[in-house]
Amino acid sequence: MIQRLLNRWAEISKRYYLLIIVIALVIASMSFISAKETEIDTNYLGFFYPDTNYMDEIRFMQSEFPGTETAQILIKVDRITAKTVLEDDVLLMTEDLVEAVSDVTGVKSVKSVLDLGRTKEEILSKPLEERNPYINNELRYSLITVKLDATEVPERTELVETFQKTIAKVNYAGGSIVTLTGGIAWGYAWDNAIRIGFRSSLIVGFIAIFILLFLLFKSPTTPFVIMIPVLVAVLASFGLMHFINIPLNFLTAMFGAVTLGLGVDYSIHLVHRYHEELAHGNEKALNKACMMIGRNTFFTSLTTMAAFSAMALSPIRMLGEYGLMSFIAISFSALSVFLFTPSLLILEEQIGWGGQDAGLFMGLAYIWQRAAYSENDGKSGELFAETVSWRYYYHRNHANSYHCRRRYD
Incomplete structure (x- = not known):
């Protein structure tokens, strides 16, 4: 049943490969737009399900009792230029900072060294x-502590960026450095680290795999044939995250690179089998590759999905979401390879690169073998001439080593 469906899809891919590739690109584009809207959540409360013990009480405290969020502004001075944080110009800057941040939405109270006095001697x-x-x-460091009303503060990124802009407007004293720190800055740093790490892992992973595929297949197009379906699957998975309200966190940000590594295996097996069938002169190479590798890939992906889906049962929400998204991403990878790789192989053949490397290598290897075991040295020139003429014949007719072997036999 599975082989018949895969054989039928191979025939459809031969006829409508351009339409199928366009559909793949549309899916990737729409998924990318949706993936950009996926939220990043590093709040530890989001790591647990609502019914986890004590989570309701913690959420109640944060929603009903304001001031549970804290921002801190650290002032550092150069001992040579500013001497101490209690110099008149630094205290004046501290006063300006206190007044500026007091107007930020959600700020309940601001405490600083000025609460102790207005002059160095008094403090x-x-x-x-x-x-x-x-x-x-x-006396090199001074700390301004800002208490925030948890019921009124805006979203973390917006709040941190507002604080940073507010601090930047204040005229700094000579030799002083002002830095936003505290709980909200820590969370903001985690969010940025996850965002940058997620993008970097995908980019570096793609480049590394592309280089390895190029060295393996010796073709500039085959790596794209292998990688495009996997990238479509990764983008579709992250796009789906936005619709099912699963945020990016410390674990879910990793499944993109994991999927890239697992999914590319399915595509490599299919492409390699296709080239192998071409090298043996099979006129229905794509059908045979899809039927044989497609069936094996189907069952292999099922076992991998089963292993990852076990984590979806974890009582820790972060682990459960990672298991669920890994299950979705691996299933999308297998499906994307089945649907789009055959069409990309046909396109690769149409532009003049499809299957040439495998067939050319095997055909030339056969000629070299004949030359090495030739009993008559006088045939060397003939074999060289035949090699040149065969290569022209091969590229002209998209042939393979089967044609070469038949000409010699």
Whole structure:
């Protein structure tokens, strides 16, 4: 049943390969647009299901009791230029910072060293335990603590960017450096790290696999034939994440690179079998490759999906979502290889590269073997002439080593 369907699809791919490739590109484009809308969530509450023990209480506390979010602004001074954070110009800058951030939406209160006094002498007269929350012992660092109302603060990225713009508007004292830190900055840094890491892993993975495929097949087009269906599957998987409300987190950001590595195997097997069938002179090479490799790939992908789907049963939401998305991505990879690789192989053949490398290699190897075992040295020139004429014949008619072998036999 599976082989009949794959054989039928191979015939359809031969007739409508351009339409199928266009459909693949449309799917990839739409998925890319949807994938860009996928949210990034590094909040630890999102790692657990709502019915997990104590999660309801924690969410209730954060929603009903304001001030659970904290932002901090760190002021650092150069001992040579500014001496200490208690110099008049640095204290004036601190006052400007306090006034500026107090107007940010969601800010409930702002505490700084100015709560201890307005001059260096007044601040240093306070007991050490009162100064410790605001300045360090060497007087090189000063900390402004901003309490946020958890019920009014905007989305984390928007909040951090607002703080950064607000801080940048203040005139800095000479030799001072002002940095946003604290809980919201930590989460913002994690979000950026996941976003950058996700993109980098896919780009580096694609380039590395492309180079390896080029070295393996010695063709500039075959790597694209192998990679395009897998990339369509990866984009479709991330596009689906947006619709089923699964965010990018520490685990789900990894399945893209994992899928790239697993999915490319399915495509390599199909392309290699297709070239092998061409090398043996099979006029229905695509049908045979799809029927034989397609069936094996189908059952192989099922076992891989079963292994990853087991994680979907994890009580930890982050692991469960990773297992679910891995299941979806691997199934999409196998499906994409079945649907789009045959059409790409036909297109590759139409533009003059399809199957030539495998057939050319095997045909020339056969000629070399005949030359090596020839009993008459006088045949060497003849064999060389035949090699040149055969190569022209091969490229002219998209033949393979089978044609070469038949001419010699």
